[in-house]
Amino acid sequence: MKSQFLSFICILFIFFTSCNTGPKVIDDLSDKSFNVINQNGESVTFPDDYQGKYVVVGFIYTNCPDICPLVTQNLIKVQKEFNSPDDIQFLGITFDPKRDTPEVLKNYKGLFNLDDNFDFLTADSTTISELMDSVRVRSQVSFTQVREDDKEVYFMNHSDKIMVLDKKSRVIFEYGGSMTPVNYIVEDLKTVRK
């Protein structure tokens, strides 16, 4: 009788520990550290400086007129759903550091009238390249065009991605950045914030 009772307890233990582990960790970024700059020219260490918060990150370049603004809009919609909460940080990280200087990112942020807990990050090309590799975001120049003022402008093919980091800098959700219905992201965040 005693051994049967112990078996029962073991089964209950296995059941509850296997069912309440939270979302699967896709990538652990807690051992990574990237020195980046925000739109105000302030130094930031990603993801270290955001530990203790959920971080919703979109990957963009500001010369992208269609897909990247959709990614940014989706982040803004999520932010609005939560009424700019203190425990969630929103980030747009550029994969085009050559053109997306802090000043350019500041202007870009200004287009969307964003709150303080929404930052845009850039860095030197090497750092951005390493950061993008670590989150499996790909980008490449697709074609260039010569403008009427004889300046060359290039466009990029790129991963279309939004991801969510938990408070320990672990990637727990990834989405198609421009096409994912915002309420999917909101519901996932609500689930983990409970």
Added chain:
Amino acid sequence: MKTSVVLLFTILLFSGCGDEPKKNPPQKSESDKIKNWARPGVQGQMSGAYFVYKNPLSSADTLISVYSPQAMMTQIHESYTTEDGLAGMREKKEIVVHSDETLVLKQGGLHVMLMNLKKDLSENDSVEVALEFTKAGTVKLKLPVKNNK
């Protein structure tokens, strides 16, 4: 007792554990409601514009160029997914619009590329766009600038 334990285990295993949270259907975004608009932009940078146009002619027509006085260079582009799964963009030199067909330029698809803006585009401004068709000639549109979030 043994049977009860096995039964309880089975019930627990198949109830609740591993259930995906039910997701609500996608919400209709602002972009679905606003059809003719342009995105805000910074001088010297890019912007995009969107519209719908129904071909009123009894035969097919072809959009061959687009012009806007607010940009140094204007083209029709199309967002698409490349073979290796990246988000890409390519120029569309011509678009055939059949009789009674509606040409739809919207986010994530066809769009007007406004390159090297001559001045900032802010909400409440408007963008003038001239579409050049082979048969209908020039069609002028005035698109309000919306912060479409």
